Structure formats: C-alpha cells, structure tokens
Amino acid sequence: MRYLPLTPADRAEMLGVIGAPDVDALFADVPAAARKTDLFDLPLHAGELEVERELSALAALNRPAGAGPFFCGAGAYRHHVPASVDHIIQRSEFLTSYTPYQPEIAQGTLQVLFEFQTQVAALTGLDVANASMYDGSTATAEAVMMAQRVTRREKAILSGGVHPHYAAVTQTIAHAEGMEIVRLPAAIDAEAAVIDAIDDETACVVVQTPNVFGVVTDVARIAEAAHARGALLIVVTTEAVSFGLLKSPGAMGADIAVAEGQSIGNALNYGGPYVGLFACREKFVRQMPGRLCGETVDAEGRRGYVLTLSTREQHIRREKATSNICTNSGLCALAFTIHLSLLGGQGLKQLAAVNHSRARELKAAVEAAGLEVLTPRFFNEIAVRTKGAAAELVERLLGDGIIAGVPFSRLDPKAGLDDVLLLAATETTTSADIAALKDALAR
C-alpha cells in the first residue's frame, strides 16, 4: 500500500500515545449496526503495473480524436496544446495546492488568477472577470441568475442558437431558483429573433456567437433592444479561440460574457474538466458569482494578491451568497493562462486565422461533395444539411475511419433537425483529413 506511510509499529506506538486499545476504539461513536467488519466485495489493492494495465486496456477500447480525420465541435474543440503547458500545470506547487486561503504562501496561484482575470477581460472586451467557473454551461446559468439579482426581474430569454446543453443547464438551475426561462426554438441564424421576445419583465437575453450552428452574429442591435427595456445582454461563446478574430462581446454591448475556455490550454477529456470564463461590466462586480482575486499590498508595502469581495460568497454569507460555488476550475484556468501567455494577442489572432481558413476549406469540400451548408457566417464550425439522418451519415463515415461531426439530434433530439450535422475544423485538421471527408461524402 504505497500511499500509506504508517508501519504496524507506528500504529501500535500511536495508539499507545492516544491511549486506545486498538483502532476500532477510535470508531466507537459509529453505531455497531452500521459498522462493516468484513471487506467490501471489491478487488484488493494492486500495484502500479496492474492498475496501469487495467486502465490502459479500457483506454484502448476508445478511438482517440487524433487517430484519424475528426470534425466534432459543438462546444468542445480539439486544439494543439504546447507541451510546456502540461508540464507546468504538473508542478507540485500548482497541482497539489488548494484554494489560496493563505495568500502569503499562495502568491503563485493568486498572481496567475490575476493574470487570468486580466486575459479574460481583454478577450471578452469587458471590465472585470472572475477566477473561473466549472465550465461554460454552468457559467451561463450563473450569468442568468446574476441578471436576476441585478435587474430584480424573473424572466430570461434564450435564443434558439444557444447550445442545447447550455440551455438545458440554465433551465434546470435557474428554474429551480424560481426564474421563468423562455427558450426560443432551435434555428440556424436565430440570434436576432430574441428581440421580439423582450418585454418589461425580461431580466436578460442570452445569445451565442458563434452559435451552436456556427453562425457569427453582431449582437449590437440585440444589446440596444435589451437595454431599451432595462434588460441585460448575456453573450455566450463556446469556442474561445474565436476571440482572436471576432468582435468581442463587450464591444457589441454585452453586459455579461460567458464562455467555455477549454479550447485554450485544455484537452478534450471526454467533456471535463473544462474551465468557464465569466466577465462583466465593472458596475455589476458585487453581484458576480465565484472567486475573485484582487491586488493589494503586504505589511512591507510590497504588491501582492488576495481573494477578495468574499462577502458575496457562501463561506461568509451562507444562504445569502450570490452563488453556492466553492471550488472553481483552478488548474484548467492555469493551463488556459499559460497557453494564452505563449500565444499572446498576436498568436491568438494567427491561430484564429488558421482555424477560419481550415473551416473555409472544409466548407468548400462539403459543398463540392454536394451537401448544403446552412451557416451563412462562420468562424471554424458549420452546419450542413444531410441527405437522410445526420446520425446515419456519421455512422456510415465511421466505417471509413472518419468521425464526421456531431448530429444536431444528439444535442436536441426533439428539435426536428435530424438532418443537420455540425462540423468543426481547427488547426489540427489537415487538408488530407478534409480530402478524406470529401471523398467519403461523395461515395
């Protein structure tokens, strides 16, 4: 039992110091009926070699994204992460520390969070950002509830372009808190349709750009319409690399921007852990959820960082807190910040350009194969109309070793969009991948 340092002699000696006859005496408060004296029906301990063998066998049953042509996006994107990122996040001091409750011995984590917050604010074009959320979907639900606190109104309108999982999470959580969630029907170029739904009861409008069908929208007009009725505009982005090319949510009038940050610094990981980005205008900062890191000085006047405005948080305010969130997504935020520090603004812009150019190539190939592309303006993802069910096409192309994308029906089986396939291209997509897809589609 390689993770347990105590020897039998240690244990005996320690029991002597405690004055207990045996270790079971320490469990005396457990009702006898609830004490399990025999071993559980589970395997016994195993060495590294055996565990590695068992888990590797499970991993081998999966087909990694990188094993062949691959076009899935829809909220999770396969990007290249520099080797140095994964190396640094495995440093003991980052990996095995906790929430920086003691700032004097956690300046590494805190300064990184301050850099992270600054980067997120710059990407989203907003004043302030928090130290991260669990992921983009929970950040969206939190943003809707924040809008309720700011406006003291109970209704949220979600565009039909919002990722169905994000809409479902918002519906589940915000509804439980008593909000009315109006979700417009899923439709390709749908963001502007929210304008007609805004009324004087509306706390916020939630739109996504690029939306789940890949459509890029200038939401400035939606912002004007929302603000005219006293509602907030929340802009969702699931592909953070798009911030390198597209107008920022803040520049288009968003009050709150939320995003999935996985694309920068983080692997696909079958859906988690990811990192939620959350930014807003400065005047709303005291209604924000989650941890915030702020600058201050120490007793010698040296600049340092601490967790701040914690009177918003559950460990101080308990049932009056702005959110119940405690843990954020620290290590994923660190990976995000390191990767973005390597890229810089220039690099992110170039990375975005490469992504857009790959997607243009993908679009041309899909059209050449005779399929209709439904997305009018896109960044790195397009929606395509398939002949027959998209899920069947994906199944057929799997036979050619190609993972052709995400059938929209997988995200929302009831939308009646069974013939819509979502395909993404990133810098990891090669021209050979695209050519293989084109050939297979044409067959």
Place this chain on the structure above:
Amino acid sequence: MTMMNVGRPTRPEDAIAGEGFRSLSGGRGLLQDEALLFELDGWDKCGVDLPAAELDASDLEGLTRDDLRLPGLSEPEAVRHYVRLSQKNHAIDLALYPLGSCTMKHNPRLNEKMARLPGFADLHPLQPVSTTQGALQLMDRLAHWLKTLTGMPAVALSPKAGAHGELCGLLSIKAAHEAAGQGDRRTVLVPTSAHGTNPATAAFVGYSVREIAQTADGRVDLADLAAKLGPDVAAIMVTNPNTCGLFERDIIEISRLTHEAGAYFYCDGANFNAIVGKVRPGDLGVDAMHINLHKTFSTPHGGGGPGAGPVVLSAALAPFAPAPWIVAGPNGLELREGDAGFGRLTAFHGQMGMFVRALAYMLSHGADGLRQVAEDAVLNANYVKARLSDVMSPAFPDGPCMHEALFDDAWLEGTGVTTLDFAKAMIDEGFHPMTMYFPLVVHGAMLIEPTETESKQELDRFCDALRALASAAKAGEVERFKGAPHLAPMRRLDETQAARKPKLVWREDPGSVAPTP
C-alpha cells in the same frame, strides 16, 4: 549576519535576526520577485509557431476585431515566469497541509499518467458512443465502486464539484417531492456547524433555511431536530462525520425522524474519507450524498479545482437523477441524454479526467487499502489531538475524534495572540495553517486534518512545531505572532484594502502599484 542566512532561514532565532534585511534587487535569495505577465515586455512576442495562413475574412465583414492587446512570451520566458510563480506556493508535496474539511492528501502521480492516456484525454464528449466504449465502461466501473462503498443503489456522476453535487442532491429531492405532490415543502434544515455551501445551495434552489441547534458534545440536537421537522420540511442536510470531526452518534435516529416526517436526508460527504471502507452511508439511512473525488479519492486540488462531486442516491431518489444516464444497450453501453431525471446539471457527462484519476486510486488501494485509509486518517487525527491536548484546548476533549482534530482558542486567552496570528506563525515553521474560524460553532476554531498520507515522523515534526509555538505564545512572544509570517514569500496581506477599492485586472495606467522594490 551572513548572506547565507537571508534566503529562507529555518531556525526561529534566524527568523527574528533576519527581520528587515533587504536584498539590493528586491528578491529574496533564490526566490525571485516576479512581475506580472503584462510587465514583461511581451507585447510583440509569440511563443507558439503556427502554420502560415493568410487571413481571408471577407465573409466576416464588420464582424472582426482589431482591439485585442495581450502580451505573449517565448517558451523559455513563459516557463520561467510560471515556475518562478509556482515557487511562491505551498503544496502537499512540500509538507503537511492540514486544512480541515479539505482532505489534502497525497496525489498519486499514476493518476496523472492514466488521465493523460490519449484514449481518455483525446476523446470528444460527442463522438459516436461506439468509439468511446472504454470511457463509458470506466464511468460504469467508477459508479460500481462508489455504489458499493456507500451501499447506495444509484449514482449521478456529472456534478463538477462538491457544491454542484449538493445542488444535484437537492434538485433530485425537489423533483421527488414534486412528483409525489409534496412540492409545498419549502424548508431545508441545516445544522449551525454546516459548510457554507449547504445553506447557500438550499437557498439557490429556492428553499428557506432553518438552523438546527447543536449539543454541548458537538452533535445534532435531536430534540431540536424533532421539533423543527414537519410537513414544510423537504430535507435535512447533515455532514457526517460532521464539521467538528465527530461521528453523529444518533445518525440512525436522525434519519428515522427525518423519514418519518416525510423529508429526505441529504448527507454532505465532504468527510467520507474518515469512514470509507468501514461504514456505508446507505446503512445510515442517507438518501443522497455527494462524494468529493478531490478529497476522499485523491484527485489533485489544483490550486482550487477542478473538483468532481458525484452524488449517490437512494432508490427513492434514483429516478430523478440528472442526465446523462449510462444504460446497457444491445451494442454495449449507451448514454441516455434526453429528458432523464430532473434535467441537466452541466454540458456533457461530468469530470471524466477526474473519474480516471479516482478509479486509478481505488484500484490501487482496493477494498483492503481503502479501509486502511480511513483507519490511518482517523488514527493520525487522534494522534495529533493526543499530542497537542495538554498545550492547546480541544473543543471536544471527551472521546475520540474522527479524521480531524478540532481546537478552540480558549488556550490563547490572555496571550494577545489570536487564532489568525497562530495560524500565520505556523507558516514560519514550514506548515500550511489548519482551517481557521470554521466550524462557526467553536470560538476561534482550528480544525486540523492531517490525512492518512502523513508519516508518523511528519506528524511529530508538525506537533513539535505547534507545541513550540504554543509555548512561545504563552511566554508572551507576541511579536512572533502579530508580525507573522516573517519568512513567507510575502508578509501579511492587507485584505481590507483589496476589498475597499477592488483592483481585479491589470490596466495600462499609471495608477497601478509599482512592482517592488
């Protein structure tokens, strides 16, 4: 005073002697003073070589930006920047990290290696399930371990952290009540000693919160609970072992009373580490309990996440578990992603990266090892309690504690030293402070959770340091405490100033505080 004593002195006499010494550069020996990323002159740099691509954004006219200003760094500069920053953190890998209620145990590196296998890490959540059977089997196997260890019939894997798990549990409870026509139950009972997340979560889902009193011996007051249970109560949320580090002796009676009143028993499983392999929460009458994989099952805390908080559910609540569900189909395992249970808590299927790590840990320990984990965790805490009880005041001196030892500040009375001062002085001795001022029911609380991955030698080192500090406090060495920490990368930070006029992002303006010196 020679140069060699300036860096990070370790003996107390050096500490005091070193006070006030400043290097000429502003750094502290090999511990570099590191500027912010935005001050490193990287405005025109990039540390990633990207394919050349002519940007043709003709189809995005009017939709592109030209205002993004972020610094970049070459790889050596970036590595150095973040490695220097890392050195300003304390970590479990450096020394005992006794944060009560957080279970800061060793993070096995095998877990990290396994989570990075391309078959797990390079897997898209929405690729065809026929190409992810190994991942689904892994989740299914993790579920089997969690269900077996807790004696519960179902588990929802998707919650992303403990508080998210609490949300999952309460939403299941709410859905179950609504399905039974009991939707008018609006109250959740929570002991005063509970984690802040408990009342916050209850309020988050629209319940009103009522507190349950605590007995003098640190447990739920059964009479008070019985008096407050009624037709308006939806659930109770009780941590067991509780936040005082004690097992709720009357737990079976608590669950009986709760069920009798038609309410559900939510157990906060933050402290499951103390009983894993020894006690099944299902046998105690628990209806729902989250399990922090980053506590009991050793996934890294990562400077504050990512965590993972699967929730085990009783048969009554299982039908209300959130999507997705893993179900067996004709061609293997499938994901039921539609309108299962009360809805959806997160995009995709949860913290897969943490599932791999947790299962690696479970397989490593096995049924026998996990039992030893609980026993050693409890033994270590009781050893610390025994070794410190004559110089500090245990909050509940009678009987054993579970996995954490709780002290109050009665023993500091008259010394001029507070719990905060004492904690900060521990930093000078090379240890992370314990959890302070929590639970709220104990004055000046100091909650010490050593975990099972500490050796006796490290525990003795820790206890010796605390005993020495206790003597110093009682001997009137107030400055040692008030000025602490003296030897950390930073002196005590001004949290009031940070909150008064929050500065949350770096800006290119002259108003920012200049870097030291």
